[in-house]
Amino acid sequence: MNTGGNSDDPRGDQHGMASSSDCDTCREAVSAALDGEAGPEERARVDAHLAGCAACRAWQRDAEAVTRRARTGVVVGGPDLVARVVDAAPGPRVRWRGVTARAGLAAVGLAQAVLGLVGLVGATTAAATHAGHGSDPLMVLGAGMAHAAHESAAWNLALGVAFVAGALWTRHLAGLMPVLGAFIAVLAVLSGIDLVAGRVEPARVVSHLVVVAGFLLGLAVVRTVPRPGAGPSPGARWRSRPDDLPVAPDGPRATVPTPWERESDVA
Amino acid sequence: MDDASITALALRAREGDRAAAGEFVAATQHQVWRLLGHLADPGSAEELAQETYERALGSLRRYRGDAPARSWLLSIARRVAADHLRRRARRPVAPAEPAEDDHPLGRAPQPDPAESAAVRDALAALDADRREAFVLTQMIGLSYEDAAGVCGCPIGTIRSRVARARADLVVALGEPGAERAHRSG
Numbered sequence: 431m432n433t434g435g436n437s438d439d440p441r442g443d444q445h446g447m448a449s450s451s452d453c454d455t456c457r458e459a460v461s462a463a464l465d466g467e468a469g470p471e472e473r474a475r476v477d478a479h480l481a482g483c484a485a486c487r488a489w490q491r492d493a494e495a496v497t498r499r500a501r502t503g504v505v506v507g508g509p510d511l512v513a514r515v516v517d518a519a520p521g522p523r524v525r526w527r528g529v530t531a532r533a534g535l536a537a538v539g540l541a542q543a544v545l546g547l548v549g550l551v552g553a554t555t556a557a558a559t560h561a562g563h564g565s566d567p568l569m570v571l572g573a574g575m576a577h578a579a580h581e582s583a584a585w586n587l588a589l590g591v592a593f594v595a596g597a598l599w600t601r602h603l604a605g606l607m608p609v610l611g612a613f614i615a616v617l618a619v620l621s622g623i624d625l626v627a628g629r630v631e632p633a634r635v636v637s638h639l640v641v642v643a644g645f646l647l648g649l650a651v652v653r654t655v656p657r658p659g660a661g662p663s664p665g666a667r668w669r670s671r672p673d674d675l676p677v678a679p680d681g682p683r684a685t686v687p688t689p690w691e692r693e694s695d696v697a
Numbered sequence: 698m699d700d701a702s703i704t705a706l707a708l709r710a711r712e713g714d715r716a717a718a719g720e721f722v723a724a725t726q727h728q729v730w731r732l733l734g735h736l737a738d739p740g741s742a743e744e745l746a747q748e749t750y751e752r753a754l755g756s757l758r759r760y761r762g763d764a765p766a767r768s769w770l771l772s773i774a775r776r777v778a779a780d781h782l783r784r785r786a787r788r789p790v791a792p793a794e795p796a797e798d799d800h801p802l803g804r805a806p807q808p809d810p811a812e813s814a815a816v817r818d819a820l821a822a823l824d825a826d827r828r829e830a831f832v833l834t835q836m837i838g839l840s841y842e843d844a845a846g847v848c849g850c851p852i853g854t855i856r857s858r859v860a861r862a863r864a865d866l867v868v869a870l871g872e873p874g875a876e877r878a879h880r881s882g
Contacts, residue, residue: 457860457863457864458856458857458860460860461856461859461860461863462841462856462859462860464863465834465835465841465859467840467841467856489864489867492867493863493864493866493867496819496863496866496867496870497835497863497866499816499870500816500819500820500831500835500836500866501835501836508726508727508730508731508742508743508746509726509730509743509746510723510726511722511726511730511743511746511747511750512719512722512723512726514747515722515747515750515751515754516715516718516719516722516754518751518754
């Protein structure tokens with residue numbers, strides 16, 4: 431290490447006015463000032479020290495010169511990697527899968543909404559034709575067949591809207607999946623029982639497959655969308671001003687991990 | 698190209714924009730290659746730069762734009778260099794030293810090979826942490842704050858490492874002007 435008080439330094443401090451620790455502090459500040467990283471007060475202190483220390487004045491000139499040599503004396507240019515690395519990049523493949531799944535989900539959503547509308551119109555006209563016959567003969571839990579059909583049609587329409595909306599605003603899709611999964615599981619069991627008992631036509635059960643298709647496409651979209659929770663967590667954000675150690679020792683190793691390293695997301 | 702534009706390119710590349718990915722690489726590859734030449738060795742810099750971009754583009758989906766994309770990329774390059782040095786330490790082979798006339802394709806030769814070699818040797822002889830801080834701030838042109846982000850250390854550490862690197866370089870490169878002045882005076 432080159433210190434100002436070193437007696438065999440050819441540019442040593444012949445006046446004996448400054449201690450070597452003053453010179454070390456000064457030279458760090460001189461270095462920061464060369465990079466425009468020293469504040470006005472610090473620069474004033476540096477100037478005061480330099481005025482009385484020939485060794486540090488010489489060091490300042492030398493430091494400036496070696497920095498210039500290091501900046502200009504190394505190779506310019508380098509290999510062109512654009513074609514090589516961009517062709518190997520995995521991005522678009524995933525993206526296309528995502529786009530395809532979203533388009534499919536939107537189409538399934540439209541089909542489901544149409545099914546819901548058809549069901550709604552059918553239930554309403556059926557209710558109207560039966561209106562003359564007085565009250566619904568089959569009341570279950572306070573609802574007649576007509577109202578049960580209305581409710582089911584409303585659900586089907588709502589699912590269609592949810593699929594289309596999920597295809598458009600993918601970040602909300604993940605929340606829909608548990609609801610849909612439960613709906614499909616219960617419906618599958620009940621449809622099986624009703625089919626065996628002859629309470630439903632196979633064509634009606636087949637129409638439920640549209641919901642299943644929507645569910646599967648929804649899962650595919652959720653998998654391809656960049657997860658909002660991945661990457662650095664809010665607590666691991668880039669530290670804008672890590673000035674907890676204003677003059678830190680030249681330690682053997684960095685003590686604070688790079689924010690992204692906590693995520694171990696760079697394999 | 699400034700950091701904001703580079704970050705914007707990275708975010709577009711994340712959405713699958715290949716042209717933006719190409720521009721992102723074009724805008725940053727020289728600095729990545731240069732950094733790796735100093736952190737690892739010049740002979741491996743090209744291969745390591747490619748590895749850096751493979752890692753970066755592979756994990757771009759998880760980059761959220763919280764930090765400047767250039768700093769994010771350089772911190773990946775830093776890790777690639779560290780991994781490379783660890784691999785080499787485990788399985789020691791003599792690294793291929795680049796010949797003096799070993800220039801990248803299609804580039805002008807260096808202005809003064811002797812001067813370049815002297816500077817390169819002096820940099821290579823620096824303590825690794827000091828060299829990293831010096832290269833990031835002086836050759837790559839990062840602010841102390843951004844360099845601290847890349848290295849994951851406080852700004853004050855970068856500041857003192859840069860100063861010590863300068864002090865070491867002053868000794869190693871022995872400013873001829875100053876010595877002449879001393880001898881004659």
